[in-house]
Amino acid sequence: MLTPLEKEALELSIRVSALALAGILPPGILAAWVLGRYRFPGKTLLDGFVHLPLVLPPVVTGYLLLVFLGRRGVLGSFLYDTLGITLAFSWKGAAVASGVMAFPLLVRAVRLSVESLDAGLESAARTLGAGPVRVFFTITLPLISPGILTGALLAFARSLGEFGATITFASNIPGETRTLPIALYSLIQTPEGETAAARLCVISIVVSLAALAASDILSKKLTRRLRG
Amino acid sequence: MLRVDLEKRLCDFRLSLEFQSVESGITALFGPSGSGKTTVLNLIAGLVRPDRGRISVNGRVLFDAEKKIDLKPEERRIGYVFQEGRLFPHLSVKGNLLYGLRILPEGERRLRPREVIDLMGIGRLLDRRPYSLSGGEKQRVAIGRALLTSPRLLLMDEPLASLDPERKKEVLPFLAGLRSELHLPILYVSHAPDEVKRLADRVLFVAHGRLVKDVPAEEAFPSPNGAPC
Numbered sequence: 001m002l003t004p005l006e007k008e009a010l011e012l013s014i015r016v017s018a019l020a021l022a023g024i025l026p027p028g029i030l031a032a033w034v035l036g037r038y039r040f041p042g043k044t045l046l047d048g049f050v051h052l053p054l055v056l057p058p059v060v061t062g063y064l065l066l067v068f069l070g071r072r073g074v075l076g077s078f079l080y081d082t083l084g085i086t087l088a089f090s091w092k093g094a095a096v097a098s099g100v101m102a103f104p105l106l107v108r109a110v111r112l113s114v115e116s117l118d119a120g121l122e123s124a125a126r127t128l129g130a131g132p133v134r135v136f137f138t139i140t141l142p143l144i145s146p147g148i149l150t151g152a153l154l155a156f157a158r159s160l161g162e163f164g165a166t167i168t169f170a171s172n173i174p175g176e177t178r179t180l181p182i183a184l185y186s187l188i189q190t191p192e193g194e195t196a197a198a199r200l201c202v203i204s205i206v207v208s209l210a211a212l213a214a215s216d217i218l219s220k221k222l223t224r225r226l227r228g
Numbered sequence: 229m230l231r232v233d234l235e236k237r238l239c240d241f242r243l244s245l246e247f248q249s250v251e252s253g254i255t256a257l258f259g260p261s262g263s264g265k266t267t268v269l270n271l272i273a274g275l276v277r278p279d280r281g282r283i284s285v286n287g288r289v290l291f292d293a294e295k296k297i298d299l300k301p302e303e304r305r306i307g308y309v310f311q312e313g314r315l316f317p318h319l320s321v322k323g324n325l326l327y328g329l330r331i332l333p334e335g336e337r338r339l340r341p342r343e344v345i346d347l348m349g350i351g352r353l354l355d356r357r358p359y360s361l362s363g364g365e366k367q368r369v370a371i372g373r374a375l376l377t378s379p380r381l382l383l384m385d386e387p388l389a390s391l392d393p394e395r396k397k398e399v400l401p402f403l404a405g406l407r408s409e410l411h412l413p414i415l416y417v418s419h420a421p422d423e424v425k426r427l428a429d430r431v432l433f434v435a436h437g438r439l440v441k442d443v444p445a446e447e448a449f450p451s452p453n454g455a456p457c
Binding site: 118120121123124125126127128129130131134138139142143225 | 275
């Protein structure tokens with residue numbers, strides 16, 4: 001049903017997005033919790049920094065990633081020298097790029113549910129003898145899980161569609177960083193590529209709809225568990 | 229016994245109180261809305277930090293500004309029943325009841341779940357979710373949940389205020405039962421004279437963040453003609 005090229009691009013896209021999501025979930029939840037719960041000096045700055053990938057042209061984000069995480073970049077050279085990891089022009093780099101692009105969407109969704117969470121429930125748990133860490137894992141986290149799910153879906157979908165930052169930071173290497181949107185772009189550049197491009201387009205739509213449906217089912221299940 | 233000497237400034241409101249509770253039984257904190265009653269409970273529970281003063285329960289110091297003692301809420305061993313119950317919506321009644329008990333070391337447990345469930349009459353509700361409970365049932369579960377942490381002091385913030393008269397009648401006997409069954413000081417906040425008259429052993433009148441009057445319950449609300457009510 002799928003050509004080897006399509007299969008390759010689809011598998012790569014899912015792999016890249018899954019890694020991106022796994023990478024941004026913990027810091028994303030933490031950032032959302034801090035921004036939604038506390039007031040502190042520099043909060044506006046942190047908020048702005050989190051939202052930066054949403055407002056910057058993706059190519060700029062990709063370029064900045066190259067500057068910092070490229071093999072000669074500030075962080076990139078450290079990663080290469082100590083751990084032998086090269087992110088630029090690899091599928092892990094593509095995951096970094098799409099993770100960074102998806103980060104603000106995740107934080108926004110989780111933050112909404114942190115803000116709507118009744119802090120009184122957390123105080124009640126404290127008076128019952130639970131320390132802050134236990135309260136976070138037994139009260140806060142379960143109660144904001146619908147927001148986490150929504151945020152994770154948005155982030156995953158955003159990662160699947162990521163183009164600008166990825167092609168800038170990780171380039172367009174078949175089988176390594178040529179994800180669905182980049183493969184689609186390549187086909188459009190190729191003469192006679194229209195049919196193949198149309199097929200990829202349909203595949204993208206199906207994958208996105210499947211993700212949406214999966215999250216919908218999960219979210220209903222979660223809500224039932226939370227509300228009974 | 230609870231001993232309190234506290235000062236706290238919140239915006240333009242100033243709270244300054246000194247009192248002690250009865251050894252065992254219900255001490256009512258009585259006063260109009262906005263007189264600082266709930267703040268007193270939050271200060272005692274450790275949810276709000278006093279500016280100055282000292283709090284001790286049965287001789288154990290929970291807070292002392294001068295000696296820089298300030299135990300965290302989870303270290304104070306105080307049960308707190310909130311006005312709105314605050315049951316955890318993602319846990320069953322049983323999960324709510326056992327939340328604090330599970331954290332408590334075995335040797336510290338003075339009340340068994342069975343006793344508390346019987347005392348509060350919530351045996352039939354164990355598998356239900358909080359959303360499906362009536363207001364009165366919620367409050368009984370919330371009281372049970374607090375009792376199961378074997379507290380040294382129980383704080384109750386208008387536990388009947390959000391209930392309609394029928395539900396109040398349903399919960400009142402359980403509160404009266406607490407007083408007679410458990411050897412435990414209870415600080416009970418209310419602005420309803422009939423509740424206080426029925427439940428309290430001692431009544432502290434509070435207004436504008438200050439203690440106005442501290443009397444035994446029978447002298448708190450004299451009936452107009454002097455006849456016992």
